[in-house]
Amino acid sequence: MSEKIIVANKGPVRAEFAFWVGQYMDKFYDALENKELIGNKCPKCGDVFVPPRKYCGKCNEKIDFDKNWVALPNTGTLQNYTITHYKVNDRSSRKVKKPQILGMVQIEGSNTAIIYRLLNIVPEELRIGMKFKIEWGEKTKGDPSDIKGFVKI
Numbered sequence: 001m002s003e004k005i006i007v008a009n010k011g012p013v014r015a016e017f018a019f020w021v022g023q024y025m026d027k028f029y030d031a032l033e034n035k036e037l038i039g040n041k042c043p044k045c046g047d048v049f050v051p052p053r054k055y056c057g058k059c060n061e062k063i064d065f066d067k068n069w070v071a072l073p074n075t076g077t078l079q080n081y082t083i084t085h086y087k088v089n090d091r092s093s094r095k096v097k098k099p100q101i102l103g104m105v106q107i108e109g110s111n112t113a114i115i116y117r118l119l120n121i122v123p124e125e126l127r128i129g130m131k132f133k134i135e136w137g138e139k140t141k142g143d144p145s146d147i148k149g150f151v152k153i
């Protein structure tokens with residue numbers, strides 16, 4: 001006799017899980033917790049990555065963990081931006097009253113841009129190439145939310 005078990009679910013399924021981000025991101029988040037920004041530098045082509053990478057995104061050279069780290073300033077240049085009427089990281093949310101501005105900011109001394117909210121600024125003020133600095137969260141915990149966003153310098 002064979003028994004069939006059929007499990008069906010209608011609607012969203014909530015799945016709790018945890019994973020280790022790896023040693024490179026672990027070190028990066030440790031720095032964020034101390035309100036410091038770090039990246040790593042490719043020993044071959046010299047590109048600097050924020051967040052750090054194990055392999056260079058340009059020339060594929062391995063970037064050793066025990067060296068190649070660089071301390072970076074909390075300032076950068078706006079490369080691009082978008083305006084959204086929905087909360088980020090929340091698929092079920094409804095429209096928000098005040099649209100959020102998301103900016104791609106290239107940290108000074110790095111070759112990559114990171115995406116965060118641009119705070120205390122209205123769309124009319126925005127210009128590509130503007131200088132911004134990190135606004136740290138009051139209580140840091142070693143994750144991406146330690147950076148609240150960027151504010152105009």
Ligand SMILES: [Zn+2]
Nearest residue numbers: 042045056059
């Ligand atoms: Zn490289």
